[in-house]
Amino acid sequence: MTRGLFVTLEGGDGSGKSTQAELLEQWLVARGRTVVRTREPGGTDVGLEVREIVLHHRGHVAPRAEALLYAADRAHHVATVVRPALARGEVVVQDRYIDSSVAYQGAGRVLDAEEVRGISDWATEGLVPDLTILLDLPWEVARRRLDGARTRYDRLEAEAGEFHGRVRDAYLALAAAEPARFLVVDATLPMDGIAERIRERIAAIA
Template identity: 45%
Template sequence: MYKGKLITFEGIDGSGKTTQINLLKKYLLEIGRDIVVLREPGGTAIGEKIREILLDKKNNIVPSAEALLYAASRAELVKEVIIPSLNDGKIVILDRFVDSSIVYQGYARGLGVEVVEEINSIAIDGLVPDLTVYLDIKPKDTLMRIDRRKDKDRLEIEDAEFHEKVYEGYMKLIKSKPGRYFIVDATHDIYYIQKVIIDEVSKII
């Protein structure tokens, strides 16, 4: 349908997504590929304002409003940036997509998967990633990483129980859609993980 490819990265907070996205970006630029790197929420003027609201730890947001705000940011990003980039033949690398909403709001916040999928059906406009990389690591191994961060956001300061629910949500989601995710053991060395991801990306580009 599109000339380009959409690669999304998923994982619990502290799983190493940012590191691996930056390494993949470096590799793809070195081999001369035209890429766009984006994050959720954000990526557009409106999306970045929504991001400020969502991640500000001073804000207490009810789960339904949280899910709707994520979907609003996503709708802007999909229609304003992602689809045009894919139509131009670019490789789009996206830090989180609808899977995150299903897990964080659907499972961890208790809204229900079907509710979150319905909210996002308009936002994603039928868009499905060509590859979703899931960095698999348990919360007990990431909480120390998060604790070392100086300026934690509203989700990062959630308690251990919340992060456990997020992890369990990812496990249930992956089990419900076998074959949809490329699962990488995120406890390995950074550069080993990079190689594994590059090998998989090379299959689709």
């Protein structure tokens, strides 16, 4: 059996994760792979309910509660979607994973990043992606993209630029600490050029 492959896409809102996930899925299917494309939060029925709370709840959600909600969604998602797909030898292409929590709840909400990671490591029983694609984009550019596409901002998108600056710095620090796992791509590049860089890296490990 072909081994399963776990690929995650990370980056700020507006960086093009959904577009690149779709392009990657199409390319992998054309190469004969079975692909499960999913996201966090929201990749399961439970996740959709969690997504509504963490992204669209009106009013304050305590930072630690927010981090725990993401971890709870992640535990269920990995157990019911990700691990079964990998066991079947499929490719999981996922929009956001543990690095999002470390960046957004750790750096963005100014919680202890290692504690945030530890919660999710326990929730997922230590499942680490084979490859994490970081689509790096300055927040000012992301905001212009979002302004052209959004009529409703979620709780994280609506945060000030300083918040998103901390998130971006955290992502880049994560990538620098684990260069073997991360592929960092300039998200201002043309869509096809980004896709080609991702395909080259996937071809080397798939």
